[in-house]
Amino acid sequence: MLYLRGPALLEAPPQEHAGVAAKGQDHSESGGHALAGLYEQYYDRVLRYVASRVSNRDAAEDLAGDVFVRAVESFGSFKDKGVPVQAWLFRIAHNIVIDHYRRSAHRRSSPIDEAMDVASGSDPQAEVEHRLTMERVNAMMERLSPAQQEVIALRFMGGLSAEEAGQVMGRTSGAIRELQRTALKSLRSLLGPEMTGLGMAGREGGGG
Amino acid sequence: MMQDRRPFADILDECLDRVLFMGEDAETCLADYPDHISELRESLMTAGALRGAATALQPSTAGRRASRQRFLEALDKRRNARPWWRPSWAGVLVGTWPRLAATVGVFVAVLAGTGTGTAFASQSAIPGDALYPVKQVVEQTELALASGNQAVQVRTDLLNTRVQELAAVTQLHRDQFVPGLVQQISAESDQINQMTAEPVTQAIEHISSGNGGGGGPAKGGGAGPKDVTQVSVSSVLALNAQLDRLKERIASMQGKAKNPHVQQALSQALAHLEENQKSLNAVLDRADSLLQQTSGQGNGTQSSGAIAGGTPSALGTGSGTTGTATPAPSASPSSGPPKTSDGNSGQGNSSQPATERIVGRIEGVVISADRGGAQVDIQLRLDDGSVRDIHVNSSSQAHVGQGRAAKLADYALGARVEALVTRKGGAVRALHILTPGQGASDGHSDTSGGPTSSGTPTQARGVPGSSGPPSEHAQVTPTIERGKGQRQG
Numbered sequence: 001m002l003y004l005r006g007p008a009l010l011e012a013p014p015q016e017h018a019g020v021a022a023k024g025q026d027h028s029e030s031g032g033h034a035l036a037g038l039y040e041q042y043y044d045r046v047l048r049y050v051a052s053r054v055s056n057r058d059a060a061e062d063l064a065g066d067v068f069v070r071a072v073e074s075f076g077s078f079k080d081k082g083v084p085v086q087a088w089l090f091r092i093a094h095n096i097v098i099d100h101y102r103r104s105a106h107r108r109s110s111p112i113d114e115a116m117d118v119a120s121g122s123d124p125q126a127e128v129e130h131r132l133t134m135e136r137v138n139a140m141m142e143r144l145s146p147a148q149q150e151v152i153a154l155r156f157m158g159g160l161s162a163e164e165a166g167q168v169m170g171r172t173s174g175a176i177r178e179l180q181r182t183a184l185k186s187l188r189s190l191l192g193p194e195m196t197g198l199g200m201a202g203r204e205g206g207g208g
Numbered sequence: 209m210m211q212d213r214r215p216f217a218d219i220l221d222e223c224l225d226r227v228l229f230m231g232e233d234a235e236t237c238l239a240d241y242p243d244h245i246s247e248l249r250e251s252l253m254t255a256g257a258l259r260g261a262a263t264a265l266q267p268s269t270a271g272r273r274a275s276r277q278r279f280l281e282a283l284d285k286r287r288n289a290r291p292w293w294r295p296s297w298a299g300v301l302v303g304t305w306p307r308l309a310a311t312v313g314v315f316v317a318v319l320a321g322t323g324t325g326t327a328f329a330s331q332s333a334i335p336g337d338a339l340y341p342v343k344q345v346v347e348q349t350e351l352a353l354a355s356g357n358q359a360v361q362v363r364t365d366l367l368n369t370r371v372q373e374l375a376a377v378t379q380l381h382r383d384q385f386v387p388g389l390v391q392q393i394s395a396e397s398d399q400i401n402q403m404t405a406e407p408v409t410q411a412i413e414h415i416s417s418g419n420g421g422g423g424g425p426a427k428g429g430g431a432g433p434k435d436v437t438q439v440s441v442s443s444v445l446a447l448n449a450q451l452d453r454l455k456e457r458i459a460s461m462q463g464k465a466k467n468p469h470v471q472q473a474l475s476q477a478l479a480h481l482e483e484n485q486k487s488l489n490a491v492l493d494r495a496d497s498l499l500q501q502t503s504g505q506g507n508g509t510q511s512s513g514a515i516a517g518g519t520p521s522a523l524g525t526g527s528g529t530t531g532t533a534t535p536a537p538s539a540s541p542s543s544g545p546p547k548t549s550d551g552n553s554g555q556g557n558s559s560q561p562a563t564e565r566i567v568g569r570i571e572g573v574v575i576s577a578d579r580g581g582a583q584v585d586i587q588l589r590l591d592d593g594s595v596r597d598i599h600v601n602s603s604s605q606a607h608v609g610q611g612r613a614a615k616l617a618d619y620a621l622g623a624r625v626e627a628l629v630t631r632k633g634g635a636v637r638a639l640h641i642l643t644p645g646q647g648a649s650d651g652h653s654d655t656s657g658g659p660t661s662s663g664t665p666t667q668a669r670g671v672p673g674s675s676g677p678p679s680e681h682a683q684v685t686p687t688i689e690r691g692k693g694q695r696q697g
Contacts, residue, residue: 038279039275043275047267048265064271065271065279068275155224174218177218181220181221184254185251187254188253
């Protein structure tokens, strides 16, 4: 990584990326810093990640709660493995989602809109458009490979860097970037130009 | 514009970070990679759509709350379930646990609707406990709210607390916290030393420069510089004695510690407290010589009695070899109990030093305290077998609380002391503990336990509220004769 990361994807506090930059240096310190506000800092992002992987809304919230409980229980492994805190946390989330799949026979169908409320915007029309976008995104995601789906979920729902996503998935960051490229390429063709345009508008409105 | 031979996937990843993570304008990044501009733009737009979808998701309030509750419960459970201070945790916990715990503490307080319970529960916490940071916050708050003498008292309590924590931490082998505690103990002791000694030093300077020596010595009525000195000296003595006690505790920890680093840290703490005591003793020496000097000046010739007739050593140097009270011949047997001082005031004082030094063992302590202050009546058995009643009236020292007085009683009971007391009224001007009392020997004060002095019928102590306001205390005290003791005029 030749540059510093800025504020994280989904309202993530700046220090998360400081944690990325400090990778391999002082895990106890950077990890501890994140751990201090573990729940408040990561709950939304973990939930969004889980919700993008699990169909049912209640199940997603339960599983997100499981992530933090398991994080507390396995805090020792965080130190032992020496990974940045969010990679560690999303690794837990990743495993919990996999466990969930194993337990329940069914896989997710169209997770995002079912799982969560849509942010109540002042503009009903924009809200509807968002919902439609999400439905299409979800539908398109289904056509990606499991690894591509995971990369998209970690990177854009969870707000991880490619390196961190690689640590979660046990792959190199190069492999993640390649999966990301192919996933975006597939989605691009599936979503169509009008949807991507809407998405860009939404991003700018979100305040970077 | 960048010439970049990296794979497109890498360039895309960089632009995703710059645009989505750092909020950079997409066109800027696109301009850097004109070779890939088309594919890059479309990928960025797709990613933007995904991000837009993600940010539209809002967790439900109920779900968030339920998860938080589970998180906190898990933290609590783990804290109670396993010996988490074992070595494998240590490295991580050094920096992280207090902050985690602080967060937890705040959460608990918020969830409970009030911080009081948590704050209370935290007071027994030691470093490494989840609630320890809460305790620290409470302490800092107390400190911030205290002023003047209160601040000294709060700091003294903090010093005691740190030493108690040090004992607990070494016992539980939470060795990683030892250096920090030692550092705090040293710093706190420095602070208290300075705060306690400084007024004394100032008063000494004041008197030495001729401003305070002229009047009747130790008349004690107003807030004259000398009076200030005398009051403050007793606090210096008290601090000195307390440092003795703390050193004793730390030394006993040192005997039990196996980790050489811990031993070393404890040695440092001991050395530091020792240094503090040296500076206190220097102040005491100065105050002592000044007191003797002014006593001599003011009352001159006759009464070799009090100070000269007793031990020649200065108060505070600790040579308590002789130490019977010097007879005070002028005292006329008063009719009945107390209140004698009024009638004798004119007579005796003109020919005697205002103060005298006595040495004896504390056999009884009565504490009377109310919101206005506290008075400690001390029954002293002198070396000649006589009994003297003296008192420390704390009303002149603002905000000496009941707890403090009770601690003093515990600490002092059984102690052999050298006291500089006023002939008139038996008010203690300075008290030097030659041999610590029983409360000191076991290293902690117990404000609830009964008096344990050896065999002697001791007076009840620690009965806050059992007496009247401070103005009454002043009347209760004066010299009560016991046995073949003396009374002062």
